[in-house]
Amino acid sequence: xxxxxxxxxxxxxxxxxxxxxxxxxxxxxxxxxxxxxxxxxxxxxxxxxxxxxxxxxxxxxxxxxxxxxxxxxxxxxxxxxxxxxxxxxxxxxxxxxxxxxxxxxxxxxxxxxxxxxxxxxxxxxxxxxxxxxxxxxxxxxxxxxxxxxxxxxxxxxxxxxxxxxxxxxxxxxxxxxxxxxxxxxxxxxxxxxxxxxxxxxxxxxxxxxxxxxxxxxxxxxxxxxxxxxx
Numbered sequence: 001x002x003x004x005x006x007x008x009x010x011x012x013x014x015x016x017x018x019x020x021x022x023x024x025x026x027x028x029x030x031x032x033x034x035x036x037x038x039x040x041x042x043x044x045x046x047x048x049x050x051x052x053x054x055x056x057x058x059x060x061x062x063x064x065x066x067x068x069x070x071x072x073x074x075x076x077x078x079x080x081x082x083x084x085x086x087x088x089x090x091x092x093x094x095x096x097x098x099x100x101x102x103x104x105x106x107x108x109x110x111x112x113x114x115x116x117x118x119x120x121x122x123x124x125x126x127x128x129x130x131x132x133x134x135x136x137x138x139x140x141x142x143x144x145x146x147x148x149x150x151x152x153x154x155x156x157x158x159x160x161x162x163x164x165x166x167x168x169x170x171x172x173x174x175x176x177x178x179x180x181x182x183x184x185x186x187x188x189x190x191x192x193x194x195x196x197x198x199x200x201x202x203x204x205x206x207x208x209x210x211x212x213x214x215x216x217x218x219x220x221x222x223x224x225x226x227x228x229x230x
Contacts, residue, residue, distance in 0.1 A: 036204075042097030043205055047212045049089030050174045051160070055219075056082035058166025070130045072137050078146045078159040080123075080137070084115055085144055090177065119143070162219035 052075060059074040075082035088111065095104040126134045150159075167174070 038096045038101075040204055040208065042093040042095070043208050044212075045089045045093030045096065046177060047093075047208070049086040049091075049093060050170060050177070051086075051162070051212070051216065052082055052089065053086035054166050054170045054174075055160050055162055056086065057169060058163055059161055061166075070126070070133055070137060072141070074161050075159055077141065078150060078154075080141050080143050081119055084119060085146075087111070087115070088144070094177070157219055160219055162216055164216075164220055 056075040059076070060071055063069065063074070064071055079085050091107045091111065092104060095101065095107060123134075123138075130137075
């Protein structure tokens, strides 16, 4: 795990240097309603991806019994790799929010070469540990992308449980991603359109973050009710 974090840190550092050196090629320059829509959608995906990672990490830490139990409920009922799905949502959100859309191709290539190898390795470990139980779980649960039918027919509180204490490990990453993205976007908007363009978008982003906090409260209250019943 520590080695993976170190490698990811090095990759992110190098990528940041490249992007900052050629910012005029990577950052969006256009403005308009469609561009505003993409930015709002982007910040929503970033927050949703972070929420999914918080839920998946927290649920696993409380229910895996130190890796001795195969988790098949909560976020792991939706997909087998909710943590990686969260990364995809965050990556797509960042691209929509501050980058030109072609940068998503780079993200897809990076994710494919970097994380699919890790996913296959982890799946091999799970099969060795749990055998047929994992095979049965694998047959009924998609690897990365949930089925639309599942999303529309299943209560979100069942596959996205949240507890406030779960945010402790992901909180620094949430703050860093949001702050860096908002600073870059604010710098672009102030440079191209001034305060007249910046303020409406700032209010829109603030509204999205507010509704995000309401969603977190809603999901966490449901989990507290279940805990009291048990």
